[in-house]
Amino acid sequence: MNSISLLSSGNAFDTEQMLECVQKLKCGQSVQVPIYDFKIHRRCSDTFRQVNASDVIILEGILVFHDQRVRNLMNMKIFVDTDADVRLARRIGRDTVERGRDIDSVLEQYAKFVKPAFDDFVLPSKKYADVIIPRGGDNHVAIDLIVQHIRTKLGQHDLCKIYPNVYVIQSTFQIRGMHTLIRDREISKHDFVFYSDRLIRLVVEHGLGHLPFIEKQLITPPGSVYTGVDFCKKLCGVSIVRSGESMENALRAFCKGIKIGNILIHRDADDGKQLIYEKLPKDISERHVLLLDPVLAKDK
Known part of the structure; x- marks a missing residue:
């Protein structure tokens, strides 16, 4: 303090x-x-x-x-x-x-x-x-x-007071349990991938929930009127090579046929030039972009 x-x-x-x-x-x-x-x-x-x-x-x-x-x-x-x-x-x-x-x-x-x-x-x-x-x-x-x-x-961790565009997923016993498993140095590679993928899916689903939507009415099979929402159509993912690739399967599982671009950056470039490579959808300026960049930190 x-x-x-x-x-x-x-x-x-x-x-x-x-x-x-x-x-x-x-x-x-x-x-x-x-x-x-x-x-x-x-x-x-x-x-x-x-x-x-x-x-x-x-x-x-x-x-x-x-x-x-x-x-x-x-x-x-x-x-x-x-x-x-x-x-x-x-x-x-x-x-x-x-x-x-x-x-x-x-x-x-x-x-x-x-x-x-x-x-x-x-x-x-x-x-x-x-x-x-x-x-x-x-x-x-x-x-x-x-x-x-x-x-x-x-x-x-009320970061939203400092950064208004940051959203923190509320911790639950399920989430804490999965964090406990992947932090265990005795965990097998298969289990690490399995529980990491579950956590990534939660992050992707939470992120999709912040995208814009429009209300939509439809007729259900029994013939009643249901007022729901229509997903955002102009959407794409951008994966930061190589860490972002671990999130691509989760995004594809939620968004069928979604376009995913790639960028390679140097985070601590001496010459100030951070962008090394990019391959993005041509109409990316018209789309909502989900940037895939998991930050994996180890405990000291």
């Missing part, structure tokens, strides 16, 4: 750099976060803190809900609500001990700037929160519920 908080020099938040950093973290990249010195009220020009990508990124700040672009990057928005007297007492303790200020200057800053800014800008942003925690860090029940929610989301 990593946290990130960005400030610019002077009196403005560096929202643009914060957006850039968060987007990189969500893409799995590490970032160099500038450090703000509260004693001199400026950003350190030559000091940075490295933040590595993680399953959970905490973006913390009093105005973190102000910009809609920042809010759109969040999977959960939490507003920690604490009594004003508690906030002031904590501020006095922090600024006098950690930032070398005297009590009079802390109170003056609070009365002239901090309290009015909170009322005008911070408190109104409370409406954007998904969860509001009263009593702050002392509310252990609320914190436990949030932690459990995050753990549940991580356990469900």
Whole structure:
């Protein structure tokens, strides 16, 4: 779990750099976060803190809900609500001990700037929160519920929150059982092929379920009217040589007479040219394409 908080020099938040950093973290990249010195009220020009990508990124700040672009990057928005007297007492303790200020200057800053800014800008942003925690860090029940929610989301591999075009097949005991069999180093070649083929068929069938369709009415043998759906007609498969070939039989089993093309790619080409070979249907631009590319990973 990593946290990130960005400030610019002077009196403005560096929202643009914060957006850039968060987007990189969500893409799995590490970032160099500038450090703000509260004693001199400026950003350190030559000091940075490295933040590595993680399953959970905490973006913390009093105005973190102000910009809609920042809010759109969040999977959960939490507003920690604490009594004003508690906030002031904590501020006095922090600024006098950690930032070398005297009590009079802390109170003056609070009365002239901090309290009015909170009322005008911070408190109104409370409406954007998904969860509001009263009593702050002392509310252990609320914190436990949030932690459990995050753990549940991580356990469900909720990738659709990050990649809206990704669909994850819900795991069942049958699927877990087949994964257990093919991961067993003692499994025979015949059984490995058999259960891998079953898993591939499930993936192909699930993929076909996301293709467009139209409703169709027909007359059943007893003479009643049935409203069903008509499959997508303009369809083809594209198999990535050689791994994709293991999915071709499953696709043919579901789609009679389907055309299947082939491409050969170099995933880590030094010259940047990844496509090595292609043989595709001439009218592929008019078809819906199922890209066959199973990724087989071994456990360490």
